[in-house]
Amino acid sequence: xxxxxxxxxxxxxxxxxxxxxxxxxxxxxxxxxxxxxxxxxxxxxxxxxxxxxxxxxxxxxxxxxxxxxxxxxxxxxxxxxxxxxxxxxxxxxxxxxxxxxxxxxxxxxxxxxxxxxxxxxxxxxxxxxxxxxxxxxxxxxxxxxxxxxxxxxxxxxxxxxxxxxxxxxxxxxxxxxxxxxxxxxxxxxxxxxxxxxxxxxxxxxxxxxxxxxxxxxxxxxxxxxxxxxxxxxxxxxxxxxxxxxx
Amino acid sequence: xxxxxxxxxxxxxxxxxxxxxxxxxxxxxxxxxxxxxxxxxxxxxxxxxxxxxxxxxxxxxxxxxxxxxxxxxxxxxxxxxxxxxxxxxxxxxxxxxxxxxxxxxxxxxxxxxxxxxxxxxxxxxxxxxxxxxxxxxxxxxxxxxxxxxxxxxxxxxxxxxxxxxxxxxxxxxxxxxxxxxxxxxxxxxxxxxxxxxxxxxxxxxxxxxxxxxxxxxxxxxxxxxxxxxxxxxxxxxxxxxxxxxx
Numbered sequence: 001x002x003x004x005x006x007x008x009x010x011x012x013x014x015x016x017x018x019x020x021x022x023x024x025x026x027x028x029x030x031x032x033x034x035x036x037x038x039x040x041x042x043x044x045x046x047x048x049x050x051x052x053x054x055x056x057x058x059x060x061x062x063x064x065x066x067x068x069x070x071x072x073x074x075x076x077x078x079x080x081x082x083x084x085x086x087x088x089x090x091x092x093x094x095x096x097x098x099x100x101x102x103x104x105x106x107x108x109x110x111x112x113x114x115x116x117x118x119x120x121x122x123x124x125x126x127x128x129x130x131x132x133x134x135x136x137x138x139x140x141x142x143x144x145x146x147x148x149x150x151x152x153x154x155x156x157x158x159x160x161x162x163x164x165x166x167x168x169x170x171x172x173x174x175x176x177x178x179x180x181x182x183x184x185x186x187x188x189x190x191x192x193x194x195x196x197x198x199x200x201x202x203x204x205x206x207x208x209x210x211x212x213x214x215x216x217x218x219x220x221x222x223x224x225x226x227x228x229x230x231x232x233x234x235x236x237x238x239x240x241x242x243x244x245x246x
Numbered sequence: 247x248x249x250x251x252x253x254x255x256x257x258x259x260x261x262x263x264x265x266x267x268x269x270x271x272x273x274x275x276x277x278x279x280x281x282x283x284x285x286x287x288x289x290x291x292x293x294x295x296x297x298x299x300x301x302x303x304x305x306x307x308x309x310x311x312x313x314x315x316x317x318x319x320x321x322x323x324x325x326x327x328x329x330x331x332x333x334x335x336x337x338x339x340x341x342x343x344x345x346x347x348x349x350x351x352x353x354x355x356x357x358x359x360x361x362x363x364x365x366x367x368x369x370x371x372x373x374x375x376x377x378x379x380x381x382x383x384x385x386x387x388x389x390x391x392x393x394x395x396x397x398x399x400x401x402x403x404x405x406x407x408x409x410x411x412x413x414x415x416x417x418x419x420x421x422x423x424x425x426x427x428x429x430x431x432x433x434x435x436x437x438x439x440x441x442x443x444x445x446x447x448x449x450x451x452x453x454x455x456x457x458x459x460x461x462x463x464x465x466x467x468x469x470x471x472x473x474x475x476x477x478x479x480x481x482x483x484x485x486x487x488x489x490x491x492x
Contacts, residue, residue, distance in 0.1 A: 011369040056370070077366070086372045120323075123257040124302070126332045128370060 002069045004076070005100060006031070006045070007092035008060045013127045013237070014087065017053040018060070027051075027088060031062070034083040038076070039066040048102045048109065048244045052196065054236030056128065058112075059091065061244040063102045100246070108173070108245040110189045113202040114238045118182035129183070130202070130238035136209030138179055143215035144208040145175040145186075148201060148222060155225040157201055158194035159233060168194055168225070175201060187242075202234035248315045250322070251346060252277070252291070253338035254306045258482070259373045260333065263299040264306075273297075273334060277308070280329040284322070285312040294348045294355065294490045298442070300482030302374065304358075305337065307490040309348045346492070354419070354491040356435045359448040360484045364428035375429070376448070376484035382455030384425055389461035390454040391421040391432075394447060394468060401471040403447055404440035405479060414440055414471070421447060433488075446473075448480035 008031070016024035020032065028045055035043040047062045070076050077093040084090070099105075116122070116129040117136050148157075155168040174189040186205060188198050204221070207213040213230060221228060254277070262270035266278065274291055281289040293308045316322050323339040330336070345351075362368070362375040363382050394403075401414040420435040432451060434444050450467070453459040459476060467474060 009366075009369050011372075058368075081366065086367065087369045089366050089369050091366055120255075120327065120335050120337055121332065122304075123255050123333045123335050124374060126257075 001065045001067060001098070003063065003065050003096050003098050003100065004070075004073075005092075005094055005096040005102070006062045006064070006080075006090055008057060008062065009089045009091055010057050010060065011087040011127070012051060012054050012056045015053065017055065018047055018050040027057075027060075030084060030088055031080070031090075034080050035064060035066070037083055038070060038079055039068045041067055046102050048106050049193070049241075051239075051241055052199075052236055055239045055241070056237075057241040059243050060241050061102045061106070061246075063096060063100055065098075102244075105246050106192075106244050108189060108191055109193060109241070110187065110243040110245075111193065111198040112240050112242045113186040113188070113198060113234065114240070115184040115186070115202075115206065116182055117179070117184050127237050128240075130206070130235050132184075132206060132209070134210060136184060136206065137211060138177060138184070138209070140211070140215055141177045141184075141205045141209045144205055144213075144218040145177050147215060147219045148172060149175050152222055153225050154194055154197055154222070156221050156227055157197050157204070157231060158227070159196035159200065170194065170197070177205065196233050199234045199236065199239060200231050202238065203232035204230075206234060207232065247311045247313060247344070249309065249311050249342050249344050249346065250316075250319075251338075251340055251342040251348070252308045252310070252326075252336055254303060254308060255335045255337055256303050256306065257333040257373070258297060258300050258302045261299065263301065264293055264296040273303075273306075276330060276334055277326070277336075280326050281310060281312070283329055284316060284325055285314045287313055292348050294352050295439070295487075297485075297487055298445075298482055301485045301487070302483075303487040305489050306487050307348045307352070307492075309342060309346055311344075348490075351492050352438070352490050354435060354437055355439060355487070356433065356489040356491075357439065357444040358486050358488045359432040359434070359444060359480065360486070361430040361432070361448075361452065362428055363425070363430050373483050374486075376452070376481050378430075378452060378455070380456060382430060382452065383457060384423060384430070384455070386457070386461055387423045387430075387451045387455045390451055390459075390464040391423050393461060393465045394418060395421050398468055399471050400440055400443055400468070402467050402473055403443050403450070403477060404473070405442035405446065416440065416443070423451065442479050444485060445480045445482065446477050448484065449478035450476075452480060453478065 020029040045064045080090045121131045171191045176187045266275040326336045367377045417437045422433045
C-alpha cells in the first residue's frame with residue numbers, strides 16, 4: 001500500500017461540511033472523487049476531524065492509502081487541483097509513513113474565529129466573518145477567555161456531549177482575543193475540540209462582548225458542565241480550521 | 247431638489263459591471279431600484295465612472311437627486327443596505343450640495359490590482375486576485391512602471407481610444423508595485439483613466455514580470471500611441487476601484 005498526506009484549504013460556503021453524505025455536496029466526497037480518478041481505485045480519505053457546513057479550512061490535514069502508486073508523486077498536488085473545484089485547493093500532497101494518521105497522530109489543533117465589528121460588512125468578507133454591529137467590549141471578552149483556558153471538562157461548550165464517547169475534558173492551551181481595525185480574531189488552540197466547541201466558545205465570548213453575560217458567569221457555566229441556552233453556537237462562516245500540529 | 251452622495255463597496259463577481267443594461271444584473275440598477283423604493287420616485291444614480299463586469303469597488307462614489315426628501319437622512323445608509331444584496335454595501339450616504347458631481351468633481355482616482363504569485367491560489371481569494379503561478383520579476387515590473395508614470399498619451403493602454411472623445415492624455419501620478427508574501431499589489435493613481443486602462447497597464451506589467459516584454463519596450467509601446475496585442479487586458483477579478491478624491 002502507498003500512503004499519502006494532504007494539506008487542504010477550502011471555502012466551506014457552498015459545502016455541506018467535510019463528511020461525505022448521500023445527496024450532499026461535501027469536501028470529502030469531492031476530494032475522494034478526484035483521488036479515484038488519479039489512482040484508478042475507490043479511495044477513502046481520513047481528515048484530522050470533520051468541519052461543519054459553512055466552516056472553512058486554511059489548513060485541514062488528511063491521509064489516504066492506495067494500492068496503486070501515483071507515478072509522479074511530485075505532480076500529485078497539481079493533478080488533484082486540476083480536477084478539484086477552485087473552492088478546494090490542495091496545498092501539499094506528499095508520501096507519508098503508514099504510521100501517520102491525520103486524526104490520531106495530531107497533537108494540537110488551532111482554530112480561528114473572525115468577527116467584523118462595524119456597522120457595514122465589507123462585501124468581500126461576507127462569507128468569512130460573523131457580523132457584530134454593536135461595539136464589543138474587548139476587555140470583558142479577554143477576561144472571559146482567560147477563565148476558559150486550561151484543562152477543563154468542556155461539556156457546557158459542546159452541542160452534543162454524547163457524541164464524544166470517552167471524555168469531554170480537553171486542554172485548551174490558548175483562547176485569545178485580538179483586534180485590528182474593525183476585525184476581531186479569536187484564536188483557540190487545544191489538544192482536541194468537542195463537537196461545535198469553538199463556535200460555542202465564540203458564541204459565549206460574543207455575548208460577553210455585548211454585555212449580555214459577565215466574564216465571571218463563564219466560569220460558572222464551565223463548571224456546571226451542562227449546556228445552556230445562554231451559550232449560543234456562533235454562525236459557521238466566521239470559523240477557520242487554521243492549523244493541525246503533529 | 248435634494249442631493250445625496252453615496253460611497254459604495256461592491257463585489258463585482260456576479261455583476262455585469264456598473265452600468266444599467268436591459269437584461270443584465272448591474273450595480274447601478276440594484277442601487278437605483280433601492281433608491282426608487284425609499285424615495286418613491288425613479289432615481290438616476292451617477293457614478294465617478296463605470297466599472298466593468300467582474301471588477302470590484304472598495305469605494306466607488308456616486309450622486310443622485312430626488313424631488314422627495316428622505317425623512318431621516320442619518321438612516322439612509324442603513325435603509326439602503328437593508329434593501330440591497332450583501333454583495334453591494336453603502337459605506338456612506340450623505341446630503342451634498344447641488345454642485346457636487348461624482349464624475350466631474352473628481353480630481354483623482356486610485357485603482358489597485360492584486361496578483362497572487364504562488365503555485366496554489368487560496369480559495370478565499372479566487373474571485374479577488376489574478377493568479378500568476380510563475381514567479382514575477384519585481385525589479386523589471388518596477389522599472390517598467392516608472393516609465394509609465396507622468397503625463398502621457400495612453401492611447402496604447404486603452405481598449406477603445408475612440409470611446410474617450412476628447413483626449414487620451416492622462417496624468418498618471420503613481421504606478422507602483424509592491425509585494426507581501428505571495429501577494430503583489432499594483433497601485434495606480436491618476437486624474438482619470440481611459441477605458442480598460444488599469445487592466446492594460448496591469449497586463450503589460452505582468453508580461454514584463456514574466457520576462458516576455460522588456461521594461462524598455464514599455465516606453466516604445468507608450469510612445470507608439472497604438473494598441474498592440476503585446477499588451478493584454480488583465481482579467482477583471484484582480485481590479486478594485488480603491489478611492490476617488492474630490
